[in-house]
Amino acid sequence: MRITALAGGVGGARFLRGLLRHLSRTTSPEHLEHEPVELTVIGNTGDDITLFGLRVCPDIDTLLYTLGGGIHEGQGWGRADETHHLAEELAALGATPQWFTLGDKDFATHVFRSQLLGQGMPLSAVVERLSARWGLGEQGVTLLPMTDTPVETHVVVADGDGSRAIHFQEWWVRHRAELPAERFVVAGLDRAAPAPGVLEAIRGADVVLLPPSNPVVSIGIILGVPGIRDALRGTRAPVVGVSPLVGGRPVRGHADVCLRTIGVAETSEAVAGLYADFLDGWLVDEDDPMRPRSGLEVVHRPLLMSSGEAAADLAGAALDTALRLRAGRTIA
């Protein structure tokens, strides 16, 4: 069975690790008919940034480290058992910025990636090399960046009487999304081509899942790569997503601020509206007021991924919803 997922960083990675856990504990899954599962993850590269001359892909790396077992569990990003000697020395050298935390092991990923990119290797091939280091293939996982084209999200913020654009990471990490944002500008997105395999993974999927990643700056950016949204509209696979909001607030991150910035209400219903043209199933929190509607199956489940088991339960519920929809289609 081919599962394809679109994913941002921490939330997406935890959901997908939950999915792998769910699949491994489901020894005789009702709907899987013992098929081996191929999971293709299409990762957001819209918040990539060049720091100290090195290309950093925060969401891709969070996916790699989380699925590969190297993540710092407490943070949700970066490597476990990390030191920061390189960054301390960069600070002594007066190098900037100093608001983006990079550990020594993490730096190796960026040095390695930058070297290969500098040699002309496309990002998707670099991600393949990184995936091998983290054993993703052994788990049946293929990680693809949404595009090999460099894309960078910038945030237009008020500045005195005018406004200025800062890199998304500066807004998100340095200013914790507290600097009032006027809009997001995704440089390069209109010219970006889906990375090799991305459209095929959506079109050829049996199930497409949207983890509870940020609908604006993660999933929203992936959907902005020309061709991807059309592929989702056209795929025969049911598309099932998980709301990132519980009680109008994101479980993690600043999805609410991002939604306000683009003029969308901070509700699961409004987020589903962003995906209306391709969404078939939608998991919302137990207390979410959203009701089912024509063409959209709404499932109420606890959304909090407070443990690996809870994440597996949530991912399992999303997968089961998709498989049920798929079975219904087959019957119909």
Next chain:
Amino acid sequence: MRITALAGGVGGARFLRGLLRHLSRTTSPEHLEHEPVELTVIGNTGDDITLFGLRVCPDIDTLLYTLGGGIHEGQGWGRADETHHLAEELAALGATPQWFTLGDKDFATHVFRSQLLGQGMPLSAVVERLSARWGLGEQGVTLLPMTDTPVETHVVVADGDGSRAIHFQEWWVRHRAELPAERFVVAGLDRAAPAPGVLEAIRGADVVLLPPSNPVVSIGIILGVPGIRDALRGTRAPVVGVSPLVGGRPVRGHADVCLRTIGVAETSEAVAGLYADFLDGWLVDEDDPMRPRSGLEVVHRPLLMSSGEAAADLAGAALDTALRLRAGRTIA
């Protein structure tokens, strides 16, 4: 008083640190007439190498770390209290080479330098930034790379019936200079221009010193930068050097192998011959059979820099020789 020195890595750095120590302990120096000392160091960049996409300048960094108090004393190169987490992760990623040891703090220097070089900053300006971090200015020291032009020494080694060229560092570090070398090829040297200030530092010096650096792959490379040798021939400053050989063997490194490779005898006398067109004074070991000759003052001294005090004594002896020669010239 303006002192200019040409220097390679470990031996040159220890000698120059000895010189600073000598100057600081000489509260009322006989010949200095209380003049402040300006020391300009022209560093070898001929063994620079690009590793993992980062530009590494081993000799320049050894000079910075040694004069700045950050050197690993036991090794003579690299940073004190170093960790190697980045390199370990690069090894896990399958990145090569793995024979060149780079610590986490040391990596920061290379990341910082590579970023600035990538932005178009010349190496000499980068070295100025690095010198500021290491407080060289406060010690009256200006460190200049011999050239801003990328120069790389390669070694032609026998390979089956033919031969092949490998980077100098691969020959020196990986093969410990044990792979029979046919010759050295210094790519870029013929087109290299002296870095800003280099020729002026030689021409305007009161004293020029040659530390006991490798006469072939350190001093020899610096002398190969078009214009530098002519400046040494033309300067009014006495040029005083220190032999790198004790009993026909280098105190450290593989100067003997390098000399054999270029067909020069492994004697202090033969090394002096390499500098014959500009050398005025030459310090050799106490037991060295070399005798004074017309136009070259030969001074016998213990050459082993077994302690900071011994290095200061040696540097002091070289400086005193130069000042004596200068005083003699002034009188004549």
